[in-house]
Amino acid sequence: MRKIKKLGSLLVAAAVALTGVLSIPSENVFADDANTTYSYTYDIWGDxxxxxxxxxxxxxxxxxxxxxxxxxxxxxxxxxxxxxxxxxxxxxxxxxxxxxxxxxxxxxxxxxxxxxxxxxxxxxxxxxxxxxxxxxxxxxxxxxxxxxxxxxxxxxxxxxxxxxxxxxxxxxxxxxxxxxxxxxxxxxxxxxxxxxxxxxxxxxxxxxxxxxxxxxxxxxxxxxxxxxxxxxxxxxxxxxxxxxxxxxxxxxxxxxxxxxxxxxxxxxxxxxxxxxxxxxxxxxxxxxxxxxxxxxxxxxxxxxxxxxxxxxxxxxxxxxxxxxxxxxxxxxxxxxxxxxxxxxxxxxxxxxxxxxxxxxxxxxxxxxxxxxxxxxxxxxxxxxxxxxxxxxTDFGKLINDALREYQNADYDKSAEYWNDVLRLNGNYDLAYIGVGRALLRQEKYSEAMEYFKAKRDRRNYSKAFEQYRKQQVEDHIGDLIKALLVLLVGIWLIKKIRKIQKEVRECD
Amino acid sequence: MRLKKIKFSSLVSKEWLNHFGKTLKYAFYVIFHPFDGFWDLTHEKRGSIGAANFLVAAFLLLNMLQLQFTSFLVRNINLSRINMWVEVASVIAPILLWCVANWGFTTLMDGKGRLKEVYMGTAYALTPMIIIGYPNMILSNFLTIEEISFYSFFDTLSMIWFVALLLAAMMMIHDYSLTKTVFSSILTIVGMAVIVFILVVFFSLISDGIAYFVSLYKEIQFRFY
Structure with a gap:
């Protein structure tokens, strides 16, 4: 028992070490010399x-x-x-x-x-x-x-x-x-x-x-x-x-x-x-x-x-x-x-x-x-x-590019830039909403909903959800009707059985 | 080694379970016939503390579940800032404060009800909040922003129902007229505020007292070392 535990911890240690080695970035597209940043944003909670x-x-x-x-x-x-x-x-x-x-x-x-x-x-x-x-x-x-x-x-x-x-x-x-x-x-x-x-x-x-x-x-x-x-x-x-x-x-x-x-x-x-x-x-x-x-x-x-x-x-x-x-x-x-x-x-x-x-x-x-x-x-x-x-900086340019494409109504291209922004800053709320918008236009409703929900964009989430709900209902309308039929028949059957039971009891 | 089989029936007697089920079921009667129902609840012993506890627990559970499962279109909550115990206290504390303050005032105002009965009445009055609250919470996840008014409607309905039931409960339990009930309820709310105030004062006094003795001890300690 103890041996197994030891082996387990060894394995974990090895895995940690390996991921440490593997996670060294292979590409460094947005390399920047200075490592001091003093920019910030406020997130949806005002933090x-x-x-x-x-x-x-x-x-x-x-x-x-x-x-x-x-x-x-x-x-x-x-x-x-x-x-x-x-x-x-x-x-x-x-x-x-x-x-x-x-x-x-x-x-x-x-x-x-x-x-x-x-x-x-x-x-x-x-x-x-x-x-x-x-x-x-x-x-x-x-x-x-x-x-x-x-x-x-x-x-x-x-x-x-x-x-x-x-x-x-x-x-x-x-x-x-x-x-x-x-x-x-x-x-x-x-x-x-x-x-x-x-x-x-x-x-x-x-x-x-x-x-x-x-x-x-x-x-x-x-x-x-x-x-x-x-x-x-x-x-x-x-x-x-x-x-x-x-x-x-x-x-x-x-x-x-x-x-x-x-x-x-x-x-x-x-x-x-x-x-x-x-x-x-x-x-x-x-x-x-x-x-x-x-x-x-x-x-x-x-x-x-x-x-x-x-x-x-x-x-x-x-x-x-x-x-x-x-x-x-x-x-x-x-x-x-x-x-x-x-x-x-x-x-x-x-x-x-x-x-x-x-x-x-x-x-x-x-x-x-x-x-x-x-x-x-x-x-x-x-x-x-x-x-x-x-x-x-490159980061600032990406944001400008994304905004420009958005204003040109090219939402897919805008989302590509927003994805790049997200690679540099995972806390950038606007980027999530930007990507969500593109997903919404590509009719990937449930994914869009995830992006909007993460950043609490109520209006866009609601839009995506409305389409998603419609899609789900349309896809499963047959199943819904079947379920309803089964339910109705079931209720009718139970009633019938009860009635028969009652009659049987009364006969006795 | 063989585990002894613990039978459920050995923990709770069958009579108790029967009584509990009956008194809990009575909640459904009470919410549709409040005057009649609340009179019998205490005078005819058709309610039980067990059922009341169950209703309060169900209400507490509903409030906790709502934090997580209500659609964010309705309640936009930052879950990372939520403290479970604070949320639990914010549900339980008002109920208990209401009971104690109400009992305190009505005792002085010829109220017939005992603390136990006030608690039972309050808990049974929560029933519509519970039976509307759970389905409403699930419903909220199927609504778009324009359809939120459905949720708000049921939410408000349950609230109004609860307040009406609470007033009816107090009226029947204490054998009051309507005006006296409203008056005593307002007094109760004032009383709740007074209790909270006294608690805060008490706690700050205690902590000051402790701080005094701690500093005294430290002073003596510095003397001798």
Whole structure:
């Protein structure tokens, strides 16, 4: 008996050793040098799941690193905005009152021009830029500059000659003598029709819209007033001073604006109460009438982190400060609370999140702007005054491919990419649902149900199940009828026998 | 060595089994004739504690099975986060608390029922939850998302039936009017909250007390070593 036991344990040990040898991967398709990953997703239960990196920081661009022999650029000071057009990167070096144009030649980022003043302004107006906060560049390389310090927005051609300028508009609250606000443009974009939308500091009426000749037309996309019943009741018990301090009843102000490939505006806002982060809609997609049309079909709305602890005294929900959009309607939001980047697909599912606060490559101190050049992401840090370049990894590419094929309605091809994603990350929920969708279309209902059930996709599971149930009933309808017949005959027989028994008994 | 054959009949007497079967069967009568049924349940001794225990056990089992076997379209549960004992306690504790709190209040309010009878009435009132719950759990696995309302309908039906039966049971057992029953039931729920509160206070007090003596012991230990 004991011998058998010994032999058994030996066998087990041998088997373990063998599988250890055999499980060494024979192919290494997605080999990656670095072994540190700091990306993650949230699963269907809202739990943190580590993920392979979709983007990896490769380079930091600073004022010194872009300097050439002809053009010496000192370090940036508190840069606030950037814009990418083609292979050109425009950085608003706010603290130095200048705009630096940087070109990427496929290998290096080098400065090509520094803009400190513009020409063609009327007499008496300052030609120098003062604290430029943001810039938008058209396809013809015309520039629209938010000249924060001079309280104006400038539209100049590619040589820096004025085309038009937008000064303080004659509307409330700028012309309100009691509650005077300065026109301090911070962020802006231009839409395809040539209208310019400006976000001005401490303005909560929405974005200022200027028409093609530079006249103010209207406010756009004011966020609806948040109303809270408990606050309303509290107001009855508050003193005048307390009421004056309370400004809960005003709409929240946006902090950034971006435009996507379809011409819709994305705005972010960060002035919401810590506890309201789930309902605050901190990133919105606005249509031309200013209503929010962002799709929020994910398990959780796009709010950034779902849970957090108190690590390193960083507490509270994510607060988005900029957003960049992709051609497939995905978008990345940048969070200043923990210096993270959150990518969402066109349905609002979290694709991946990465980043953090710190001084290492790939970490930020105060990220203020995010843009993309080709497939790489450029993140501007307002405190350490550098731009971090992120390159997409194979994993990130697979996700993009899968999403693209899905949007092209090629579900089978999309599923192939999702299968590859699953090979790299078995915890990637979207991939399971993607594979399930393809199985559903291939009429492999019971397999599709398994995939959907694993990731609790109720609607798709229900669809697959409905077909499966129909199929099963159709396949077994004959058996069902037979069973029913047997049952009926059985009942009839039993009744008959009972009756006979009763009669026999009565006869006795 | 030959194993002694243990006969089932030697564990439970035939009379007991007969009585158990009869009293359990009586549950079906009670749910359709609540007033009549609950009066006879205690006054005519047509119910038994054994049957009541069986009903509570069946209800407990139903609740446990539902966690695993109800379709996730109806109840989306993360099984890895489920603690069996917490789930068991969340079924058993309210039933026991209800009985104790109800007995406590009705004793002060001229209620005729004893604790045993209150427990029996409560357990028999669970019957519709059990006989609807099991088939409903199986049914949920054959429904699509649009057909979930069938499940919800039966679920709600069993709930309403249970509450109505519970009220009828309390009315008959304590010989109350309807208003007095409703009033005493509300008081009972308040009483349940009070009991839970006192338990929590008691436990924290005990643990503080223990902590005090532990620290005292440690202090003395440091002195002498």
């Amino acid at each position: 943190f799941q580590s993920s392979p990196d979709a983007y990896r920081a490769t380079l930091q661009i600073s004022g010194a690193s872009v300097s050439t022999e002809e053009l010496q650029i000192g370090n940036f000071i508190e840069p606030q905005g950037q814009f990418v057009r083609g292979n050109k990167l425009f950085v608003c070096d706010t603290g130095n009152n200048r705009i630096v144009e940087i070109a990427f030649d496929g290998r290096e980022y080098k400065a090509v021009r520094v803009i400190t003043e513009i020409t063609g302004l009327p007499e008496g107006e300052p030609a120098e830029l003062s604290k430029p906060y943001d810039i938008y560049v058209t396809e013809e390389y015309e520039m629209i500059i938010a000249d924060y310090g001079n309280e104006r927005v400038l539209h100049v051609d590619k040589d820096g000659k004025l085309i038009k300028r937008m000064l303080t508009p004659d509307v409330t609250p700028f012309n309100d003598p009691q509650n005077e606000r300065k026109f301090q443009p911070q962020k802006l974009i231009m839409d395809t029709a040539g209208r310019i939308y400006v976000q001005s500091e401490k303005i909560n009426k929405g974005l200022l819209e200027f028409d093609i000749v530079g006249e103010f037309t209207q406010y756009v996309g004011a966020s609806p007033v948040t109303f809270n019943m408990i606050d309303y009741i509290w107001r009855f018990f508050m003193s005048e001073e307390q009421l004056a301090k309370l400004d809960k009843f005003v709409p929240t102000e946006y902090n950034n604006v971006a435009i996507d490939s379809e011409g819709f505006m994305y705005v972010t806002l960060s002035t919401f109460d810590d506890n309201d982060f789930m309902s605050a809609k901190s990133v919105r997609r606005l249509n031309s009438t200013g209503s929010d049309i962002l799709v929020r079909n994910g398990n959780d709305p796009p709010v950034g982190d779902l849970k957090w602890n108190n690590a390193a005294d960083l507490n509270g929900p994510s607060r988005f400060y900029d957003v960049v959009t992709f051609e497939n309607n995905s978008y990345c939001c940048i969070d200043q609370t923990r210096g993270r980047i959150f990518a969402y697909d066109f349905q609002g599912n979290l694709l991946y999140a990465f980043g953090g606060t710190g001084n290492r490559l790939g970490y930020f101190r105060k990220p203020v702007a995010i843009d993309r050049m080709g497939e790489s992401l450029l993140v501007l840090d307002g405190l350490s005054s550098v731009i971090t370049v992120f390159e997409i």
